[in-house]
Amino acid sequence: MKLKYIFIISLFSTAFSAQIKKDSIRQVEQINLLVKKKLLERKADRLIFNVEASIASQGMDASETLANVPMLKVDENMGSISITGKSMVSVMINGRMLNLSGNALLNYLKSIRSENIAKIEVITTPPAKYEAQGNSGIINIILKKNPNIGFSGNINTSLIQRTYSGFSSNGSLNYQTEKFSGSLKLTHYDSAKRSDENYSIVGASQNYSNSVRRDMWNELTPTLNISYKISKNSEIGMEYIYAHQKSGMDIVNTTKNITSDHKEENLLTHTFHREKLPTHTLSAYYDLKLDSLGKKLSIAGNFYKNNSDTEVNFSTLRSSDNSVQDVKTISLVSPQIFSGQADLELPFSFGTIETGVKFNQFKNNSDLQYYNLNGGAYVPDYSRANVFQYQEENYAAYFSFAKSFGEHWETKAGVRYEHTNAKSFTPSTGSGNTYNYGQWFPSAYISYKEDKNVFSFSYSRRINRPSMGNLNPFRWYSNPYSYSSGNPLLTPAYINNWELGYTFNSKFSASVYYLRMKNAFGQISYLDDLSQVSNYLNYYNNNFWGLNASYTDTFFKFWETSLSLNASLQNSTVFNIEAQTQKGSSFSYSINNTFSLNKKKTVALFLNYSHSLPYRNVNSYFYDFPQLNSGLKVSLMEKQLQINATVTNIFAQRYRGNLYFADNTQHMDNYWDGRSFRLSVNYTFGNSKKKINKKNIKFEEKERAE
Template sequence: MKLKYIFIISLFSVSLSAQVNKDSIQHVEQINLLVKKKLIERKADRLIFNVEASIASQGMDASETLSNVPMLKVDDNMGSISIAGKSTVNVMINGRMLNLSGNALLNYLKSIRSENISKIEVITTPPSKYEAQGNSGLINIILKKNPNLGFSGNINSNLIQRTYSGFSSNGSLNYQTEKFSSSLKLTYYDSAKRTDENYSIIGATQNYSNSIRRDMWKELTPTLNLSYKISKNAEIGMEYIYAHQKSGMDIVNTTKNITSALQEENLLTHTFHREKLPTHTLSAYYDLKLDSLGKKLSIAGNFYKNNSDTEVNFSTRKLSDNSVQDVKTISLVSPQIFSVQGDLELPFSFGTIETGVKFNQFKNNSDLQYYNLSGGQYTPDYSRANIFEYREENYAAYFSFAKNFGKHWETKAGIRYENTNAESFTPATNSGNKYQYGQWFPSAYVSYKEDKNVFSFSYSRRINRPSMGNLNPFRWYSNPYSYYSGNPLLTPAYINNWELGYTFNNKFSASVYYLRMKNAFGQISSLDDLSQISTYLNYYNNNFWGLNASYTDTFFKFWETSISMNASLQNSSVFNIDATPQKGSSFTYSINNTLALNKNKTLVFFLNYSHSLPYKNVNSYFYAFPELTSGLKVSLMEKKLQINATVTNIFSQRYRGELYFSDNTQYMNNYWDGRSFRLSVNYTFGSGKKKISKKNINFEEKERV
């Protein structure tokens, strides 16, 4: 009888335990992840930040989450993401390049919740598998695998209060089966900000310019993702993005010009600028698993096209004689990109081989028409009109080999070859330019792990090709006298990166790096009587020595803090301009603090401070820029409803800098509406059934548009 009761009680216990596990398995898994995951990990070619292990990164969107990652800085006002020591950054989702940049990229990232992110990889020296374009690092956002089967979705709304109010909203609806996956995302934003820009050129002739500007953006962007598993080993998919964008600027500019003979002229210009930018992006892929060991073939294709239709009306009053010039410019810019690539991944017992080929083609046709208002009618001024045609083709192939030696050593090496053919033509002057070049881009990585210590070394060679805007000789007029334009004679810059890294106990990370940039280009401004002219030139070589360090830890189970710093030294040589370069230095640091105000961590306060000390680079000097950001995060309804309130740039700092030339000094003092209040409300809904994975498609070339 006693055994019978014991048997019944045992059955009841097993049943109850199974039910408890069934009801709470996801909660237990989340707790285990938070306990077991290390916050920071160092691999041979990347630094990994585990979002699930970070209190500070819970209950926010992906753009905010990136701000918590060591070495990363997200600037909403500038629409930029940067890595310490890198001039540009490309963002990937699950190893596939995101087909967006600038504000469009940040708005897309705001639609991804941190709860759906597993980890973020920071790749400061990208391997040969990726495009060699740009002095860029890579950020790879790894989403948690297996979105829910059935229906699921997300709704998010944001209020942004700067000088003007702004609003953004996005929603996604997903439907998944074992074989079929679909996702429809809709993003809308309507925002504006006030800009105060001051630029002065002081030499034999002096020019003082002040612009008060209202910048406006509207965009409605639907995105459709479809994928289907043809068989156990094969999958096809596509993504289509249509961005219906409108932007505008209302500008009041005052310019004072004093000649060497001390004659003064003052200009007052009112500008009305409107642009329509419908954009189409279509991507497709085919993945085939070749065996059960992980060998895989991937084929992907991309197509991008937009038609930027811009009208600018400006009226300039010359105060010396009270004369008025009314001008209108109409421009149509139509860039188009096509790319196709194949990648083969072959893991063997002796190591892993990756190889692939890629082709991409750029086309751009630009047409600018200039009109003067005379007698109540606009008449064309053909001497200021411009048509520009550009075509570029790139062929690439790469090979890499990775191998681990025991438990301590991890190595990887690769080589990439890229061949470029480009030509441009300007019918107005019957002039053109053709060039062809091929280059090798090697990369190598090695890491050693012993107990709590991880050492790593990496090297890569890169190329920075001019964007279409850098090359386009269009004269974009701000008044009848002043303009900026591109330069079709620009040539690429080349970059060599070396980096030595160290991580201790998955909390402290440091790296020492050296960067050599040759034939770099940038924008140069000069004066010609009343005219302020800006264009792009190849004009400097640069050597950078830098140190990054960060420490992240959790104290008393409710307080997470992250401290990071970057210091660098540089020297430069210049050509094509008359300037004396300076030995430069920089030092920036940040302290991020997140405190959970209750036991369940559903009410969180954060206070973040960063400070860039004055720094020099080539022939420029930039003033210190401190920034303080603070806010609250509230999670309700089992974290399905999340409310965040944030105040950025509390001290309302301005960007100030100086550029030194032999015959003049140039000063800037700008405010880009950095102080803002942001209120975000997010609600997640959907099935909790079994999950499957989602694929993102690579399209790295799009950024150059």
């Protein structure tokens, strides 16, 4: 009888425990549903956008996701990503700088799904740990850790229709064990667009130019990534990227030139431009955990090289005597970059210390040969040929200290020192330049959090070094009379950036900033008889006062909207040119809307509108630019299959602007095939058993190779 009671009591106890366990699981599930990730988080040195908390950012690629982030602007027409009210920014993936810009960068980002992105960090005043290079800030895309042991993968294909049809495809295959992680990714895109560019220079002489151009890109890029955990405290890894790129332009240009004594000359030029650009990137790293408290040593090395082989043929008809001039240019450009770095992270009870050293070496050799067609044979013209050699070495060291005071205060301060040795040489003229300079780059941050309010203040000093293309005196001819070139005498610009930020309830974000830029450089165009010449100069200093504000919320459970605006005032001074600057201002706003069309939120419609009002900057004036984008997103098979259809720049807006100089006014009116239709299909497959860490390697210098 006692055994019977014991059995009944035991059975009841087991059932009761099981019920408690089930109730506990339900409670945990309910808590998980209630406690969602905050959309926006403000840290001492950055603003964080949690992609998982945004309905609008689901079922799309990384470039589209960036467009949903407050303060960021993605412009496919210009091939640019920028912080609203400021200039273009650098893009990192898990702390690794991408050597991509323009359409190449956007195409790369289109191969990353938003479901694989954990968060996006907007760093408007980068701390000492990061390169001081760059005049605006850094976007750091943090990917989720790969959850798959065994095989997994992803296949994506897209069709884009502009004036011409194009497509892109990419696929990845991953294999992971407890210690080994390997992935092979293959990307291919083949696309084209039509551009219509108009540029005029009106002064004592006048020049009117119109170019109708077909731009073409074709690229096949395999990427291999391998890592291995030697022990629980150490890991090694490498990444190799080979990009087999081809690009081309077919251009028809008409130019009318009117001299000061009213003589008119008309030129008609047909241009055939083809470029091969094989690129190799090799990166390796070693990570060592020094203790269980988080102290870590990281060592990394990077190597980058490409060989740009370009042939341009152009034929120019001159109206005054009906003569035809046929010209061919052949150019070889071979930039090479090596970098090595060591970073030490030391968390202590009194605060966290970060310190490290870095060495970068840039080399670039370029050779341009110019040929005139004479008697059926191409004859070299050595007076227009150009050979240029450039080498730069950067040595850097940094130190920073971060400390939190209770639950409310977070502080961080650091300093970075960079010393640069640079030299350039032009064998044909025997001329060269040598630069040696060292600079300190301090940074400081403080934030205060109280309930739903977060306040922050940040400061950093940065440098904007000219790229190799900016420095190269290499002449890129558009016809026998007109060309653009770089300037080996360019010197860096320096930027001081102060910013005061505020975030409320993880939905509203605002920042007030002041940016002081000294010795800034840009491209200047002028007339020299029949020639339209473009060159780079250091020519202005700038003061910017700006305001960014955004608000994101969900209404009626199916409508997520995000509103943002930017306003700025600026004044400038110029040197090395004769121009009258004016006090400038700008104002822009955007409204992004996503509507879930079913309860499961697997079908969504989005409608986005942005408008930049006319604005002035230095000696330029730009007309307003409104833009409307819309599309439909469908998720099937528990989000394994996703289909997106998007229409951009529905009203086919044009970019227009004026530049004012003492002796002439210049006007641009351009259309870069902005209206497009894109249809993309993405399928994800694989196991999902256990999370595995994946390391990404920093290589911040590669973008300057362009």
